[in-house]
Amino acid sequence: MITAYTNARILDPASKFDDTGTLLVNDKRIETYGTDVSIPDGAIIVNCAGRILCPGFIDMRAHAVDADAALAGGVTTIILQPDQTTMIETDAVVERIRHRSVNAEIVTVYPMGVATQGMQGEQIAEIGQMKASGAVAFTDCSKPVANSQVMRRLLEYAKHFDALIVQYAQDKDLGSNGVAHEGETALRLGLSGIPAVAEAMQIERDAKLAQLTGGRVHFALISSREGVEAIKTAKAAGINVSCSTAAHYLHLNDNALEGYRTFAKVLPPLRSEEDRLALVKALADGTIDTLVSDHAPKSEDVKRLPFAQAAAGAVGFETMLALALAQVHAGKVSMNTLLKSLTITPAKLLGLDTGTLTSGAYADIVIFDPNKPWRIKADELISSAKNTPFDTLPVQGQVWRTIVDGKTVFQQGS
């Protein structure tokens, strides 16, 4: 069974292909694509009407599977964080998640395992066995591995298994008890702050350790200008570091906290406008490698609390693309750079064979209209919870079809 996606702007960041053409899918796999592809007899023809067709997105940081929401946002591969009800800290848990992913889920799910036992930051977790069972990286999620000795050994040990260590970039002490960016907004609202240098300090230390050990480290959720600069310095020195940021950091600054809006409470915190602009620039110039959703569904029960007590996190699967496209429409980030950060770059970092449209690859594809205007409405989200700081925000760009293993699993409208 062959399906032909015609009249699409095919964008494959892995091969830098960007032209209008046709892509053929044979059963589960991509057959070929190009400007001059002949459509075999009997093929199902899907006219993409000029929409962008690219590899399905790989979301390197999500706290829940929420499959339908992911597909609606064009995410075909979810990298699940270890902070689940049953913490991902043994090969058995990893196997169970992979088994479910292969047999029961529509989306592809790869777990990250914990980096240290119980995320306590003291003893190295069973990285080798978890990796063998399908864990793609190791992290203590929203806790930095604070002890330098532990971090050093972790990087050394992980190197042997070619395992990626993902660090939450925040100095443990400097940011302790903080709930907001240390700045004027937090001062006025009376919220305890986390200074931006807390991020840079952690990055600088871990970059030195990566240099010492020859290991590689990825920083989750860069939020500040200082953090960007620290990454830039480390990369210029040839150290094996990489980093992500989440779409909401590109779109909001700490003014969003005004009136104690707990739906804008995320960690690391939304920072100043200067920081936001630095992040956009860093995504454009490649300092930031990957874009993530940091999808974290939280019920109203844990959100509608006094700010300091409220849970941190926002849902992100369905809004990630539209928020990021705002930077493309503004001329700040190129379409190719954006899609690269969502496809081939995370695939390479994690050692996955997806994220491309190469002939023979699994047909995980997203087709989206980059210009379609719509309005984010919290109560219309598919996500298991509706905690978005973007309720009522008008945006541009929407997923039209999401295809996993050659099958259309999400379709917007007709």
Place this chain on the structure above:
Amino acid sequence: MNTDLTEQTSYPRADVDPPSGSLFPHKHLLGTWALDPTAIKHLLDVADGYVEQNRQAIKTKRICAGLTQINLFFENSTRTLMSFEIAGKRLGLDTISMATGSSSIKKGETLLDTASTLNAMHPDVLIVRHGDSGAVKLLSEKMDCAVINAGDGRSEHPTQALLDALTIRRRKGSIHGQTIVISGDVTHSRVARSNIYLLNAMGARVRVVAPPTLLPKDIGHLGVEVFHDMKQGLEGADVVMMLRLQQERMQGAFLPSMREYFHFWGLTREKLQAADKDVLVMHPGPMNRGVEIASDVADDFDRSAIQEQVEMGVAVRMACIDVLTRNLREEAGS
């Protein structure tokens, strides 16, 4: 602050008043951040009247008879709670006080559930103190009645700022143009924040003086002059407001010791010589004598307004309850 928004300046009503003509167009009193000079002046004017009433033998005029006031205190307090309770009683409200020890918060009820429960009892004024910044605002979103913030986290304590303003206005004649020093733990102080907003709105020159560990990095953004040296900060000051230093801040984390703090930042007669000769000394209480303030300064009858602040506290709180329930009483036709 060059804008000449003093309490003496009068503007045509149409310029300063909303169409309703209300001088205090707010449903709740959550902070001084959102108050304009007209609203502040109005509260102070009303409070002035209550100062006189409170000095009479018969202090209670039951203008709010039939209304219910609930004092909900999630944080320990003696003086503020009593002050609100007396204020309510002198206006004739039925006042009920609830402290955390007896509330279901201890049993795990959320703040919003507590709010719904209280709301169902139809209070007319709710006075709330809570340990978390923003908690009172959150609670007010669920309440139909007027809510007065009696202190939330390190965010705001508006009635304290209003009573301080009333004290200054009565002693100095005006707030506009006064050089007012706030000294102590500004980082953790809701009193400091509320005072900074209010005093700036009324055209005072505000300074903060404290060791750097007790001042937020960006405090200058709030429109204050920042000093770390006490004598420099006190130079020519008309008013000095001392803040209470919490015991837990004195033991190493923020300050090396009580002794050292007093040596450099404690308010003594000697340091006070740098200030204006008619300087007014204030403290929101309770005082740590020999830590932030020397006893002889605190008890100096000519300079210290500390007892007066307590007196103004009752009058200001009566004014707040009165003003916030006016619409309600007009509707009821009384």
